[in-house]
Structure formats: structure tokens, C-alpha cells
Amino acid sequence: MIYYIADPHFGHENIISFCDRPFSDVDEMDKMLIANWRAVVQPKDDIYVLGDLIFKSKDPAAYLKQLTGRIHLIKGNHDTFLKNKELHRYFVSIDDMLTVADDGRRVFLCHYPVAEWPGYYRDAYHLFGHIHNARNKAAEIMATLPRCYNVGADCIGFTPRTLTQIIELFGETGAAEI
Numbered sequence: 001m002i003y004y005i006a007d008p009h010f011g012h013e014n015i016i017s018f019c020d021r022p023f024s025d026v027d028e029m030d031k032m033l034i035a036n037w038r039a040v041v042q043p044k045d046d047i048y049v050l051g052d053l054i055f056k057s058k059d060p061a062a063y064l065k066q067l068t069g070r071i072h073l074i075k076g077n078h079d080t081f082l083k084n085k086e087l088h089r090y091f092v093s094i095d096d097m098l099t100v101a102d103d104g105r106r107v108f109l110c111h112y113p114v115a116e117w118p119g120y121y122r123d124a125y126h127l128f129g130h131i132h133n134a135r136n137k138a139a140e141i142m143a144t145l146p147r148c149y150n151v152g153a154d155c156i157g158f159t160p161r162t163l164t165q166i167i168e169l170f171g172e173t174g175a176a177e178i
Helices: 026-040 060-064 085-090 137-142 163-170
Strands: 002-005 046-049 070-074 093-095 097-102 105-110 125-128 148-150
Touching: 002 163, 060 085, 070 097, 093 097, 125 163, 137 148, 148 163
Parallel strands: 002 046, 046 070, 070 093, 105 125, 125 148
Antiparallel strands: 097 105
8 A cells, every 4th residue: 555644743742733623732642643654554564654754753763663654755844854864764765756656657746835836738647745635725735736635734633644545635626624
């Protein structure tokens, strides 16, 4: 199976208030995110994290050791933990953006929302994060585009999802939250 999620922000206390996350503190948030991840992602599954995996943590490895699956990271603006090259061993790949095949479907992955992506006119999908559950101009624009989905943790129930699940959650347009 292939799963997707963006913006978990493990270790980031302030993200709770910034995004109105339903957690009392960072420990509760991190435990829930890890439990949800481990409940669906099996060791041989591929999981694409579309940026901002860990932020403000003194021990990123403590999180990475608990995460299951073959982790592919699409870098986000808060993935500063990657400066420690020792941590790269936890990832199958680390990219700025990437196009993958998922059950015969072409999927463009980027941390940032892109208004027109490779394969846009050929039925390719675009998964992104970065804007969380914001109700801003970027979110409004992205919500009008076909096959375009905000897979921020805040928008997909804090659980990695398959492409089919994402399409079922949002319908054919996307970029809304559940």
C-alpha cells in the first residue's frame, strides 16, 4: 500500500494553537499521530510525508524510530532536522518534489500547493500540505482545482491515507478538510 500525509509537526507545541488542533499538549498530539500512523502503515508499505514531519524537537530520532513503513520525505519549510545527516538513514528517499505512480495514477507530490502541476492536463493528481487547515486565498484557489488535495494532518484526520481514501474524503475537487 501507499500512504500520504503532510505536516504532522511532531514535537511542535505551538502548532496546536496555530491550527486549532484538538490536543491539550504536544505529548498527547505526538502519541495520537504515532498511534494513527502505526495503526495503518505496515512495515512494507510506502508512506510519502509531504513536509514538516518534525519541528522543534531535540530528539528527532525518537520519533523516527517509532514510525512504520518505508518513509519517503518531500521536504517542507520546517524540516530543519535534516541538517543532521545521520537522520537520513530513516528515509528511503528525500526530495523537494516528486511524481509517483499509484495504482496506475500519476501523482505529483510537493509540500507547497501548486496551481498547475506536471500532468495537470492529463488527469494527474496533486497532493500537498503547507497551508494546514487555513481558510486563506491559497486554500480557496486550490479548492477550485480538479484532482488536487490538501493532505495536511489537520485535513485528513491526523492519519495517513491512501489516494483512494483521499479521493473518497474530498470528492473530485479536493482541498477541503474533514
